[in-house]
Amino acid sequence: MATAEAQCRQDLPPPGGYKRWALFGGYLAMTAGAGYLYYLNCKAVKITDLEIRSASLAIYPMLLAERDREYLKQLRRNRDEENELMRNVEGWKTGTWYGEPIYHTQDKNLLINPRFQEYYVHASYKDYTNRAHIGLLS
């Protein structure tokens, strides 16, 4: 019994106990230091966020314009493809249903937006499904 006590001494507070001010002071100092580091981190994250947000807001109009441009170009490509495809079909006029316009009372120069299926009408089914179900892939 006596030998065991001599070999293994339990870690105990110093005689008279820890100092009160050391306990609270240590706690406060550590918390203040951690708080300062946290503040630095927060600031860095906020600045990065702001930077990325500004960048995406800045390029958003350009992306939008590029999309619209590509859309219009594709409409022309579709028109040319339709000309080429329906060349031998009797009575067919491009952009109409056998010469009958889509809308009777609208201006001839009005852009009629195709439905999605019509936009992809000349593409293969594979391309169509790839785009149509793009949300399912992610």
Next chain:
Amino acid sequence: MTLIKMSLSPWLKSPFTDLTGAVVSHQWYGECADFELRALDCLEAYGLDRGLKKCDLLIQDFQECSRKTKQFQRLTAMRLERHRQHFAGERSKENKWAKSPADDSY
């Protein structure tokens, strides 16, 4: 035509016909709002019987905008023509389809 006739004027008007009236329309932000309004204005001006003849084109346009039947017929015809050409041998397997539009362009 019968649809429009039904939704405009029930032959006997009562609170119950009001309850089941055609309250859903294209007037909420739809691209067909103008078409609908023009057709209905015309019908209102000419009355139902004469209006159905006089406003025929307006009504047709509204229905086309709403149902897109003509656009759908067009694309079916184009698909079928492409298949026909492929089966008739006018189109090889490689150039059966055109290049796909860019994924993010629609």
